[in-house]
Every structure is written in structure tokens, then in C-alpha cells.
Amino acid sequence: MKHHVKLFYSFFQVAVRREMAYRGTYLAGIVGQWVSFAATFATIYILVSSFGMVGDWNGAEVMVLYGMDKLAYALGASFFFNFSSGLSRRIRSGEFDGSLTKPIHPFLHEILSCGYNIGYVSHISISIIVLVIALSALQYHITLHGVLLILSMVVSGALIQGAAFIASSTWSFFTISDHSVLDLMYDVRDFIHYPITIYPRGIQFILTFILPFAFMNFYPAAALLGKEIPTGYPAFLPYLSPVVGVLLFALSILLWNWGLKHYQSTGS
Amino acid sequence: MTMSFIEVKKLCKDYKIAKSEKGISGAVKSLFHREYTVKQAVRNVSFSLEKGEVVGYIGPNGAGKSTTLKMLSGVLLPTSGTVSVGGIVPYKNRRENARHIGVVFGQRSQLYWDLPISDTFDLYENLYNLPKEQFRKNCDYYIDLLDMKDFIDQPVRQLSLGQKMKANIAISLLHDPDVLYLDEPTIGLDVTSKKVLRDAIKEINAEKKTTIILTTHDMDDIEAVCKRLIMIDQGQKLFDGTLTDFRAKYNSGFSLKLEFDSVPPAWQKCSQYELAEQSEHQWIVRAADGISAKDAMIDLINRYDPTNLYVQEERIEDIVRAAYEVNK
Numbered sequence: 001m002k003h004h005v006k007l008f009y010s011f012f013q014v015a016v017r018r019e020m021a022y023r024g025t026y027l028a029g030i031v032g033q034w035v036s037f038a039a040t041f042a043t044i045y046i047l048v049s050s051f052g053m054v055g056d057w058n059g060a061e062v063m064v065l066y067g068m069d070k071l072a073y074a075l076g077a078s079f080f081f082n083f084s085s086g087l088s089r090r091i092r093s094g095e096f097d098g099s100l101t102k103p104i105h106p107f108l109h110e111i112l113s114c115g116y117n118i119g120y121v122s123h124i125s126i127s128i129i130v131l132v133i134a135l136s137a138l139q140y141h142i143t144l145h146g147v148l149l150i151l152s153m154v155v156s157g158a159l160i161q162g163a164a165f166i167a168s169s170t171w172s173f174f175t176i177s178d179h180s181v182l183d184l185m186y187d188v189r190d191f192i193h194y195p196i197t198i199y200p201r202g203i204q205f206i207l208t209f210i211l212p213f214a215f216m217n218f219y220p221a222a223a224l225l226g227k228e229i230p231t232g233y234p235a236f237l238p239y240l241s242p243v244v245g246v247l248l249f250a251l252s253i254l255l256w257n258w259g260l261k262h263y264q265s266t267g268s
Numbered sequence: 269m270t271m272s273f274i275e276v277k278k279l280c281k282d283y284k285i286a287k288s289e290k291g292i293s294g295a296v297k298s299l300f301h302r303e304y305t306v307k308q309a310v311r312n313v314s315f316s317l318e319k320g321e322v323v324g325y326i327g328p329n330g331a332g333k334s335t336t337l338k339m340l341s342g343v344l345l346p347t348s349g350t351v352s353v354g355g356i357v358p359y360k361n362r363r364e365n366a367r368h369i370g371v372v373f374g375q376r377s378q379l380y381w382d383l384p385i386s387d388t389f390d391l392y393e394n395l396y397n398l399p400k401e402q403f404r405k406n407c408d409y410y411i412d413l414l415d416m417k418d419f420i421d422q423p424v425r426q427l428s429l430g431q432k433m434k435a436n437i438a439i440s441l442l443h444d445p446d447v448l449y450l451d452e453p454t455i456g457l458d459v460t461s462k463k464v465l466r467d468a469i470k471e472i473n474a475e476k477k478t479t480i481i482l483t484t485h486d487m488d489d490i491e492a493v494c495k496r497l498i499m500i501d502q503g504q505k506l507f508d509g510t511l512t513d514f515r516a517k518y519n520s521g522f523s524l525k526l527e528f529d530s531v532p533p534a535w536q537k538c539s540q541y542e543l544a545e546q547s548e549h550q551w552i553v554r555a556a557d558g559i560s561a562k563d564a565m566i567d568l569i570n571r572y573d574p575t576n577l578y579v580q581e582e583r584i585e586d587i588v589r590a591a592y593e594v595n596k
Contacts, residue, residue: 003397010394014380014387021382021423094376100343103366103396180292264359265345266284 007104007112015116026119033122041066041130044193055198061225062194063134067127068150069192069217072157074123080165082114085182088172090114091263100264107256138225146224153220156245160216163245163252164189170252173259192217197230204230208237212248215241271352272316273479274340274447279349281310281335281503309335311503312349319446322473322480324494326487328592332503333483334373337449340481341371354446367396370440370478374452377432378439379424385435386420389442396443403442410438413468430461437465441472448472450482454489466492487588501592518591522581524564526551526574533572541568552580 019026044066049059057065087110090096099106099113131150140146168181192213196204207214208230222229223238284304310332317323327333338344339351342358342365351358358365372378379388393403411417414434419427427435433453440448450469454462470493472478484490490497490511497514499507507514526532528549535543535551540559545552551574555564561579569577 003394007394010391014383014391017387018380018382094373097338097343097373098371098376098378100362101341101366101369101371103363105363109395184292264343 011112012116016118019118029119030122033119034126037070037123037126041126055195056228057195060134060137061221061227063130064138064225065195065217065221066193067130067134068154068157068221070123071127071131072154072216073161073189074120074127075154075158076161076165078117078120078124079111079115080162081120082117083111084165084169086114087169088176091172092176106260107253140225149220149224153224153241156241157216157220159245159249160212160241163248164211164213166249166252166256170256170259173263189213195222195227197228201230208233212244215244271355273319273321273354274317274481275350275352276316276336276340277314277350279310279313279336279339279351280308280347281332281339281344282347283307283309308503310339310346310500313500313503313505314349315498315505315508317479317481319479320473320477321496322469322482322494324490324497325481325483325500326485326490326497326588327483327500329485331500333500334451335503336500337371337373337451337481337483341369341449342366367443368446370443370445370448372433372436372440372448372450372453374455377424378436379432381425382423384421384423385416385427385439388424388435388439392439392442398443402444406442406444410441413471414438415464428461430457430464433457433461433465434468437468441476441478444476445478447479447481450480452483452485454484454486462486462488463492469493499588499591506591515587518587521555521557521559522561522579523552523554524568525576525578525580526553526568526572527576528572529575532574536571540564 041063045059045063048054048057048062052058054062087096090110096106096110099109102109104112135142164185165182168185171181188207188211191199191203191207196207196214196218199207204214207218219229219238220241221227229235229237284306313332313336325333325336335344339346340353340358342362345359353365354368356365356368358369379385389407392398411420414437416431416434416438419431424432424435437450437453453469454465457465466489469480469482473480473493480493482489482494494511496510497507498505499514507517509517523544528551530549532549532551535546540556541564542554542556543551544554553568555561565577565579568574
């Protein structure tokens with residue numbers, strides 16, 4: 001365990017030093033992301049407040065929804081985006097084979113050596129600002145219970161997002177075609193920018209039970225703000241995010257290992 | 269019967285090459301139904317190595333060299349057959365095996381592009397959980413041996429191909445592996461860098477008793493560092509033995525270089541000599557078996573009166589080429 005902590009830290013140092021090798025680019029990137037996300041947040045806010053309500057959610061509540069999603073996404077992506085989007089290329093170039101000749105699990109080595117996209121600092125910071133503004137606009141009383149709830153929801157959301165990245169990268173073990181599954185994931189994710197109660201029941205079902213992205217923001221936000229969930233769904237569902245997160249994360253690693261086995265026996 | 273350090277028995281590897289279709293619908297379709305063509309990359313290859321041997325593994329492109337190394341290092345599972353390296357089955361006990369091997373796969377760098385080599389060194393210290401003392405000692409040893417002092421703190425992107433190869437080799441050896449697999453270590457390097465690498469490989473083998481398997485296209489690598497060579501083509505082993513035996517088996521004699529001041533006379537066809545190459549003022553003539561060099565020289569001088577005449581022992585590269593032809 002001590003070894004792993006040391007290992008984690010030394011790879012983290014390398015990741016930071018790599019980004020800092022081009023300080024200018026890095027800072028410009030952060031500022032660019034900031035501007036772009038601030039614009040997106042503003043657009044959604046203006047849209048929602050001028051049309052009044054989306055479902056039974058007002059502007060500030062939708063901002064909580066969006067802020068939570070972005071925060072969880074950015075946390076998951078800072079560890080798993082490079083890993084997931086680069087796997088296909090690394091397999092083709094043969095770099096991935098290097099991970100199979102190291103004395104640690106190749107999954108861990110891949111995460112360590114290409115993970116930590118510290119550029120997501122911009123997403124994380126702006127999401128936190130938006131969440132704070134939106135919650136204070138709603139005159140939400142911060143309690144210890146509330147903070148713990150938000151934290152656990154964000155971590156669960158990050159795990160769900162991580163699982164989505166891991167699962168979609170598994171595809172690379174089977175085919176040389178790039179990114180098709182990752183793109184699919186982004187398309188599905190677009191649904192959760194708005195409360196899922198506005199969608200037809202089929203889509204609600206998919207986002208809850210098949211590709212459960214709704215657990216990244218809708219259910220946690222519904223629990224936090226005391227909102228309605230789709231009719232007929234069990235009332236404890238909004239509190240299930242941590243279970244869904246841990247379960248999906250574990251499943252995605254199993255899936256990835258299964259893909260790896262396939263790669264090792266076929267050479268892809 | 270005692271086991272050799274590395275035992276490879278009846279090793280086979282088939283690649284199934286899937287015909288993939290485009291887009292998501294194609295991808296989904298191919299999930300349920302796929303067509304394959306099977307390529308036998310390695311066919312029934314067996315050999316054994318003793319500790320401390322340096323073996324050249326040669327063959328043309330696509331012969332199965334890299335595939336064999338991948339099975340030896342635990343990257344790929346064999347389709348059939350077995351591998352044992354120091355009593356460990358690499359593909360079953362991949363992580364344990366990884367502690368005992370060093371791998372350099374051609375130009376696929378293990379270095380971080382934007383960082384100096386020294387950073388990657390530190391990373392490997394933690395990756396292999398090396399004792400401080402062993403790490404420091406090996407760093408100094410390899411930096412000195414491979415003459416890396418001048419560029420150890422430069423970002424990798426500024427380094428030449430040769431410098432990067434040196435760094436990759438050093439990194440793969442920091443944990444004192446028993447075996448070193450080198451896949452095309454000299455490809456694309458200039459003559460000086462090649463020599464430095466070859467000398468270093470010999471030195472490492474002598475000093476650290478590291479068992480080394482290297483694949484190469486460059487026969488000079490083999491002549492410089494390997495006593496033994498294994499030749500494969502189309503996945504099958506064609507030769508396994510010493511360099512001397514290899515020459516004896518496939519050597520078809522010697523060749524002579526004739527140089528002319530002016531336009532050479534017409535070539536007279538005969539059974540004893542073969543005109544292998546011809547340029548404006550120069551011929552390369554191959555002599556048949558059984559003719560002595562002395563007789564051939566007198567004969568050719570009498571017939572063609574060249575300005576200069578050199579006798580050349582056949583280069584191993586030509587022997588290999590001839591051997592592939594014979595086995596075709």
C-alpha cells in the first residue's frame with residue numbers, strides 16, 4: 001500500500017511537470033476553458049430563466065444540476081480521459097505492450113502513466129463556483145449533512161463517469177476503429193443537462209437503469225433539493241448513487257480485464 | 269534432464285485478422301458476426317538458452333521475431349506450445365516475470381517526451397520499488413557505460429534517435445533483470461551510435477551476466493555481439509547454432525571484386541563463375557565451390573585483365589539472403 005502511494009505520487013509529479021513544461025499553453029488552456037464554460041453556464045441560465053421553468057425546476061435548480069454534472073465529470077475525466085481516449089492509439093503504436101512488461105497491473109500502469117489530465121482544474125473550479133452561486137440563490141442552508149451529501153454524490157458521479165470511460169475504452173481491445181463508443185457516451189450524456197422528468201418514460205428508464213448517467217446529477221440534485229423523481233420509481237433511488245458508482249466502477253474494471261485477456265490471446 | 273534457463277517448446281501463435289466494418293453500426297454488427305483470416309505468425313518454434321547467452325534472432329520483416337519476443341515477455345499468450353523463463357511462465361505469471369526481464373521494443377519509447385530522462389529514471393525507481401543504493405549504483409553505471417552524462421537533463425524531445433535508444437536501454441536495465449529482450453536496437457542509427465550500443469551490449473553481458481536476445485536486420489549486430497544465432501522465416505525456425513556453423517552451412521564460397529580503368533571486356537559465361545553484380549567499371553564475381561582463391565585470381569586476371577582485384581569473404585548478410593532463397 002505504501003508502495004502504491006509512493007508510486008501514485010511520483011507519477012503525479014511527472015504529470016504536473018509535463019503540463020508545466022509548456023506553462024503558457026497550459027494557462028491559456030485554462031483561461032480558454034473558463035471562458036467557454038462560463039458562456040455555457042450563462043446560456044443555460046438565461047434560457048431557463050426566460051422560459052421560466054424546465055419541468056418543475058427553476059433556473060438556479062437547473063444550474064445545480066449542470067454544475068454537479070460538470071464537477072463529477074471533471075473529477076472522473078481528470079483521471080480517466082487521457083487513459084480512455086488514448087488507449088486505441090497506444091495499442092496501435094505498441095506503447096500499450098510496454099504496460100504489459102511492467103511489474104504492476106497494466107490497468108494501473110496505464111492510469112498512472114497517461115492519466116491525470118490536470119487541465120480539468122478549470123472545469124472543477126468553475127463548477128464549484130456555479131454550485132455555490134446557485135445554492136445561495138436558492139437560499140440553501142448549508143448543514144454538515146448537506147455537505148456530506150454533496151461530497152458523496154460528487155464522488156459517486158466521478159466513479160460513474162470513470163466507469164463510462166473505462167468501459168468505452170475496452171472497445172479498443174477488439175477493434176482498431178477509433179472513438180466510436182466514446183462519442184456515443186458523450187451523446188447520451190447530453191440528456192442529463194436537464195432534469196430527466198421532462199423526457200419520455202423510455203429515456204428515463206435508460207438513463208436510470210441501462211446507462212445510469214442520471215445518478216451523476218439528477219438523482220443527487222433531486223435528493224438535495226427535494227425534487228420529484230419519475231412517477232413509480234422507488235423513493236430511495238436518489239440516495240443510491242454511491243452504490244451505483246462503486247458497482248459500475250468495479251464492473252467496468254472487470255470488463256476491461258476481460259478485454260485485455262482477449263487482446264493478449266489475439267494480439268488484436 | 270536439467271531445464272535450460274529459457275525453454276521454448278513448440279511455440280505457435282496464430283493471429284486472427286478480423287475484417288472490420290465502419291461506424292457504430294458496423295462495429296455493433298461485427299460484435300455478433302465477424303469474418304476472420306488466420307495468419308500463422310509463429311509456427312512450432314523450439315529453442316533453449318542458457319543463462320548469460322547472447323543470441324541474435326534474425327529474419328526478414330514479418331518473420332515472427334517480435335511476436336516471439338512478445339510471448340517471451342508475457343505480452344501475448346501463445347496459441348499453443350510453452351515458454352519458461354527462469355522457471356516462470358511469462359504469460360501466466362506476467363507481473364512476477366516482469367521483475368526479471370528488461371524489454372526494449374524498437375523505437376517505441378518508454379520515455380516522456382517533454383521531460384528529461386532523469387525524471388523517467390526516478391519513476392522507474394518507484395515502479396520497481398528499487399532499494400536506493402541499487403538504483404544509484406545502476407544509474408551511475410549505465411550513464412557512464414552509455415555515455416549519457418551530456419544529455420541526461422535535456423528534454424527527451426531534443427534528443428537524437430541514438431540518445432533515446434541509449435536511454436531506453438538504460439531504463440530497461442535499472443532493476444538488474446536476468447534477461448534483456450532487445451527488438452531492433454540499432455534500427456535507424458548511425459555507424460558511431462551502432463558501435464557504442466554494440467560495445468555496451470557486450471559489456472553488460474560480460475559484467476552483469478545478463479541473458480540477451482536481440483532481433484535485428486543488421487547482420488553486423490550479430491557479428492559484433494552474438495556467438496549464436498537463430499534464424500526464422502515465415503514463423504518457422506530455419507537455423508539455430510553458432511555463427512561459425514552458420515557460415516559453414518550456408519556459405520557458398522567467396523566473391524571477387526574486379527575493377528577496370530576503362531570499359532570492361534565482355535563477360536564470358538562459364539560454369540565456374542557467376543557475375544553477381546555489374547556497374548560501369550566494376551564487377552562482383554562469385555566463385556563456385558571447390559575453386560581455390562589463388563586459382564580463381566589467376567584465372568580471372570588472365571581472362572579479363574582488371575586493374576584491381578580483391579577477394580571478399582562472403583558477408584553474412586549475403587549468406588542470410590541466400591539461405592532464405594534456399595529455403596523458399
